[in-house]
Amino acid sequence: MFLINDSFELEDVPEPQRDSVLKLFFNAINCIKNYPDILYATQELHTRNFSFGNIYELLYGSWSKIKSIPTLRGISSTTLNYYHHIMFATPNLFNEIASKEVFDEQFASEHHGYSGIDYLTHPSPYVKCEISWNEWKCSWLQNHQHEVSWVNVNDEFLPNKKFSDEIIWKEVEVHSKHLDLNKYSGNRTSAFYEEIMKKKGPATAAYSRQVGSRIAKTNYYKLEKELSNKERKISGNSLRTIFSLIGSNGKIKYISIDHKHGMFEYHNHKGDHLGEFRFDGTPNSGVDPSHSLKTLR
Numbered sequence: 001m002f003l004i005n006d007s008f009e010l011e012d013v014p015e016p017q018r019d020s021v022l023k024l025f026f027n028a029i030n031c032i033k034n035y036p037d038i039l040y041a042t043q044e045l046h047t048r049n050f051s052f053g054n055i056y057e058l059l060y061g062s063w064s065k066i067k068s069i070p071t072l073r074g075i076s077s078t079t080l081n082y083y084h085h086i087m088f089a090t091p092n093l094f095n096e097i098a099s100k101e102v103f104d105e106q107f108a109s110e111h112h113g114y115s116g117i118d119y120l121t122h123p124s125p126y127v128k129c130e131i132s133w134n135e136w137k138c139s140w141l142q143n144h145q146h147e148v149s150w151v152n153v154n155d156e157f158l159p160n161k162k163f164s165d166e167i168i169w170k171e172v173e174v175h176s177k178h179l180d181l182n183k184y185s186g187n188r189t190s191a192f193y194e195e196i197m198k199k200k201g202p203a204t205a206a207y208s209r210q211v212g213s214r215i216a217k218t219n220y221y222k223l224e225k226e227l228s229n230k231e232r233k234i235s236g237n238s239l240r241t242i243f244s245l246i247g248s249n250g251k252i253k254y255i256s257i258d259h260k261h262g263m264f265e266y267h268n269h270k271g272d273h274l275g276e277f278r279f280d281g282t283p284n285s286g287v288d289p290s291h292s293l294k295t296l297r
Contacts, residue, residue, distance in 0.1 A: 001032055001127060002103045003041035003094055007116030008058070011051040015074035023079045024129035025117045029093075030086045031133040032115070039094040039115065040103055059083060059093075111140040111147075134163045134218070141220040148220050150248035157219075157253065157266055158281045159245075164218040165280055168192050171211060189280045197262040205259040209241055212257040212264065215279050216243040221255060230295040231256075242293070254293060271296030 010018055032039060045055055051071040052058055058072065059080070066072050066080070087093065097103050103112070113125040113136050127133045138160065141148050153159045169188050172178050177195040184190035200207045213223070221243035231240040241257040254267040258276060263284055266274040271293030276285040 001037050001039050001113055001115045002097070002100060003039055003045060004114055004116040004119075004122060004126075005042065005045050005048060007119045007122060007128075008045075008055060009050050009119075010058075010117070011071045012119075013117075018072070018074040019076050019079050021118045021128075022075055023082065025115075026079065026083045026086060027130040028115060028127050028133045029083070031130055032127070033086065033090070035137070040097040041094040042099060043096050045094070111144070134160075138163075138218055138220060142217060142222050145220060145222070145246040148246070153248070155281045156247060157245075157255065157264075157277070158215075160219045161281060164215040167211065167214050167218065168279055171196060189278055189282065193262070193278065200262075204262060205239060208257055208259045208262040209239075212262070212279060213241065213243075216255055216257075216264075219245070221245045224254070227254075227293070227295065231293060234294050256293070265291055267293050267296075 010022075013021060029039075048054065050058075052069045053061075057065070057069075063077050063080075066075065097106070113127055114123045115127040116122065118128040122128070125132075125136050125139070127136050148159060150159060155161050158164055165188075172181075172188050172191050172195075175196050177191050180195050181188065181191055184194065197204065197207070217223075222245070224242045224244050227244075228240045228242045231242060232238060239259050241259070243255045244252050245255075247253045251269040253269060254271065256265045256267065257263075258265055261276075261284075262279070264277045264279060264281075266277055268274060273288055273291040273293075275283055275287055276291075278284055
């Protein structure tokens with residue numbers, strides 16, 4: 001991950017937004033360090049004179065001085081302390097590299113991208129927050145599934161469940177159904193199904209595919225277009241959307257979307273049906289051999 005020096009110039013960021021864009025970037029750093037990935041930057045980032053001074057006056061300057069610098073106003077001590085907490089064990093933010101061109105050439109065949117604080121003219125792919133970091137990671141792992149880490153994964157079908165559950169929560173918020181959480185003892189998934197999915201009517205199939213596809217891709221699944229078409233034809237042109245992932249045992253597993261109810265159907269490498277599950281991985285119904293993938297048998 002290559003840091004873009006220009007992104008750290010906060011002069012053009014409106015004061016009310018400075019704290020939030022900085023905190024979002026620190027969230028990204030936390031993800032990068034924990035994954036772990038490596039940050040690179042040119043030597044200039046050490047010495048460049050920004051409107052507020054050098055980069056270390058922002059990251060490690062005294063609070064009294066930071067408050068006195070006009071282009072740093074709006075940034076909270078809480079956000080800076082968060083950065084110090086993240087960096088406590090390994091305070092070095094980045095490794096030096098000669099230039100962006102050298103970085104691009106050196107890591108051309110590897111998973112690489114760019115990072116920094118949010119700004120308009122950034123290169124792509126660009127990581128500026130936790131969400132964009134996850135999207136960057138998922139887009140790579142969908143096509144390099146052998147690199148998926150199964151360490152401390154509790155759900156064999158949803159290895160990135162922390163992030164995919166957020167998709168459900170965002171849907172609850174977007175539909176303003178978080179106000180109804182008390183009816184379901186705070187259970188977001190129950191609110192999602194009872195207050196949103198069950199009320200979609202004729203739009204259920206399209207909505208199931210939209211949300212289900214996002215959740216599958218967030219968990220590194222790759223869309224199996226050919227298999228989906230084969231299963232559709234053999235089942236009388238019934239809609240099929242099937243994804244695949246190489247599991248922790250090295251064998252392919254499949255998720256197909258139940259467009260009628262907004263659920264996942266789980267299948268093993270042979271296509272055997274393993275049950276129906278909600279989008280958060282909780283079981284809904286048991287094994288039904290009639291739901292097995294027929295073209296794999």
